[in-house]
Amino acid sequence: MPEDGAHAVEVAGLVRRFGGVEAVRGIEFAVRPGEIFGFLGPNGAGKSTTINMLCTLLRPTEGTARVAGFDVVRERDQVRRNIGLVFQDPTLDGYLSGEQNLRFHAELYGVPRGALADRMRQVLEMVGLWDKRGDRVQTYSGGMKRRLEIARGLLHSPRVLFLDEPTVGLDPQTRASIWEYIRALRAAERITIFMTTHYMDEAEYCDRIAIMDSGTIVALDTPEALKAGVGKDRVQIHTDDDEAAIAALAERFGVAATVVEGAVTFAVASGEEFVPRLFAELGLPIRSVSVSRPSLDDVFMSFTGTTIRDAEGTSKDWMRMAMRGRAG
Numbered sequence: 151m152p153e154d155g156a157h158a159v160e161v162a163g164l165v166r167r168f169g170g171v172e173a174v175r176g177i178e179f180a181v182r183p184g185e186i187f188g189f190l191g192p193n194g195a196g197k198s199t200t201i202n203m204l205c206t207l208l209r210p211t212e213g214t215a216r217v218a219g220f221d222v223v224r225e226r227d228q229v230r231r232n233i234g235l236v237f238q239d240p241t242l243d244g245y246l247s248g249e250q251n252l253r254f255h256a257e258l259y260g261v262p263r264g265a266l267a268d269r270m271r272q273v274l275e276m277v278g279l280w281d282k283r284g285d286r287v288q289t290y291s292g293g294m295k296r297r298l299e300i301a302r303g304l305l306h307s308p309r310v311l312f313l314d315e316p317t318v319g320l321d322p323q324t325r326a327s328i329w330e331y332i333r334a335l336r337a338a339e340r341i342t343i344f345m346t347t348h349y350m351d352e353a354e355y356c357d358r359i360a361i362m363d364s365g366t367i368v369a370l371d372t373p374e375a376l377k378a379g380v381g382k383d384r385v386q387i388h389t390d391d392d393e394a395a396i397a398a399l400a401e402r403f404g405v406a407a408t409v410v411e412g413a414v415t416f417a418v419a420s421g422e423e424f425v426p427r428l429f430a431e432l433g434l435p436i437r438s439v440s441v442s443r444p445s446l447d448d449v450f451m452s453f454t455g456t457t458i459r460d461a462e463g464t465s466k467d468w469m470r471m472a473m474r475g476r477a478g
Contacts, residue, residue, distance in 0.1 A: 156183075156219050157180040157181060157182060157183070157216070158181045158182065158183045158184075158185070158217070158218060158309065158310050158342035158344075159179075159180065159181035159187070159215070159216070159217050159310065159342070159344060160180045160181075160214075160215065160216045161177060161178055161179050161180070161200075161204075161213070161214075161215045161216075162178050162213055162214050162215075163176050163177075163178060163212060163213035163214065164176065164177050164178070164200070164210055164212070164213035164214070164215055165210060165211045165212035165213050166196075166200075166203060166208060166210055166211050167211045172365055173196050173199045173365055174196045174199050174200055174203070174365050175196075175364075175365040175366045176212070176213065176366075177196075177200065177213075177362075177365075177366065177367045179360055179367060179370055181310075181342060181344060182342075182357075183309075183342055184336070184340060184341070184342055185342055185343070185357045185358065186332075186333075186336060186342075186343045186345070186355065186356045186357050187342070187343070187344050187345070187356060187357065187358055187359070187360070188345050188346070188347060188352070188353050188355075188356035188358070188359040188360070189201075189344075189345070189346040189347070189359070189360055189362055190346075190347060190348070190350075190353045190359045190360070190361050190362065190446065190450070191346075191348060191361060191362035191363055191450075192348055192363070193348055195362045195363050195365070196362055196364070196365040196366075197314075197346040197362055198238060198314055198315075198346060200362075201235075201312050201314050201344070201346060203215060203222060204217050204222060204312065204344070205217075205222075205229070205230075205233060205235050205312055206222050206223075206226040206230060209223060210222070210223065217229045217232070217233060217310055218232035218233065218309040218310055220232065231259070231306075232308055232309045232310065233308050233309070233310045233311070233312060234302075234303030234304055234305075234306070234308035234310070234311040234312065235303055235311075235312045235314075236299045236300055236302075236303045236311070236312065236313045236314065237299075237314055238314040238315040238318060238346075240295060240299070241299070242287045242295055242298060242299060242302075243287065244286065244287045244288035245286060245287075245288065246286065246287060247283065247284050247285060247286055247287065248274070248279055248282055248283045248284070248285060248290070248298050249270065249274075249283040249284060251287060251298065251302060252270050252273075252274070252298075252301065252302055252305055253266070253270075255302045255305055255306070256270075256305055256306070259305070259306040260306075261305060261306050269305060269307070270283075270305065273301040273302075273304045273305055274301055276301065276304070276331070276334070276335055276338060277297035277298070277300055277301045277331050277335075278297065278331070279294060279297055279298055279301065282294065291324075292319065292324065293320055293324035293327060293328065296316060296317065296320065296324075296328055297328065297331060300313070300316070300328075300331065300332070300335070304335065304339060304341075307339075308341060309341055309342065310341065310342045310343075310344060311335075311339075311341055311342070311343050311344070312344050312345070313332070313343060313344070313345040313346070314345070314346050315346055315347060315348070316328060316332070316345060316347075317329070317347075317349070317352065325349070325352070329352065329355055332345075332355070333355065350445060350446045350447050353373060353446050354373050354446070356373065357372065358370065358371060358372050359371075359372075359373060359376070359446075361376075361446075361449065361450055361453060363450075363453070363454045368453040368454060369449060369453050373446060376446065376449045377443075377444045377445065377446065377448070377449060378444070379449070379452075380417070380444035380448050380449055380452050381419070381444070382417035382418055382419050382444065383417065383418060383419070383420065383421030383422070383424075383441055383442065383443060383444065384415065384416075384417055384421070384441070384442045384443075384444070384445070384448050385415070385416055385417070385418060385421045385424065385425070385428075385439065385440070385441050386410070386413040386414065386415045386440045386442075387413060387414045387428070387436050387437075387438065387439045387440075388412075388413055388414070388436070388437040388438045388439075389434055389435065389436055389437060390434075390435060390437070391434065392409050394434055395407070395414045395432065395434055395436075396408070396409075396414060398432050398433055398434055399416060399432070402431055402432065402433070403427075403428075403431075405418060408455075410451070410456070410457055411457060413440075417448070417452075421441035421442075422441050425439055425441060
């Protein structure tokens with residue numbers, strides 16, 4: 151057994167190559183027991199590849215990782231007994247009832263039969279599905295299926311629960327509901343939750359987040375500390391000539407700007423106070439302007455030079471190269 155107080159997850163120099171492409175590039179971090187730890191980044195950044203290594207589904211090319219105190223390569227069985235995993239893609243059997251899906255999982259994980267009935271009721275009530283336990287899963291809504299998968303991941307009382315994009319494809323109201331359950335189960339179960347997301351609002355729920363881009367961790371801290379580190383407001387303007395606006399901002403204000411999501415975007419201290427100067431001195435018509443406080447998207451842009459939305463396409467292309475290398 152690992153020592154009390156040991157990190158729930160420890161990673162050092164972790165690398166995963168597919169052919170000649172490094173999908174994960176020597177990352178290092180540690181997760182504290184009882185923490186909600188998030189991996190934030192665009193699809194294709196290497197988040198799921200990292201989770202697959204931590205859950206023993208992929209073997210690291212280099213480096214070491216320990217989960218619940220056990221080495222993911224040398225002690226795979228111990229790791230698997232101490233983790234729960236909710237995959238990004240659904241893995242439930244739609245022809246079985248919710249209860250039957252859980253019973254099958256209990257058999258795989260060796261949950262004692264004498265304890266199964268009470269434990270099943272406990273986790274199903276936790277996610278609000280006890281009254282639906284006899285219904286076929288194919289009749290569940292998307293949110294209900296996600297909640298059932300979370301209940302299944304908790305059934306064998308894991309020490310670390312991995313959630314890979316737990317709310318992907320769900321509507322905003324259902325996403326908010328899923329997060330209510332996640333926060334409640336952390337308090338009820340006293341377990342560590344390790345999750346990936348590319349939703350900025352979800353990352354705010356984490357105790358700490360690691361921002362991942364193109365296989366590397368570019369920042370790691372609490373959401374509040376990361377936003378405070380940016381220190382400037384984001385200003386976005388729409389003009390009839392973006393190139394001329396960018397040149398004028400540099401010449402007259404010494405401000406570096408770029409086009410992000412269709413708007414000329416730059417960062418300045420006290421953005422609301424800067425706007426009157428902008429209209430008076432830019433020398434170009436401004437059709438609209440918006441000012442926002444630092445967000446996690448600003449943090450991402452400060453480290454990578456792009457927003458997470460704009461990074462999606464680049465990362466997907468990069469991962470497709472990786473998978474072609476894997477196939478080769």
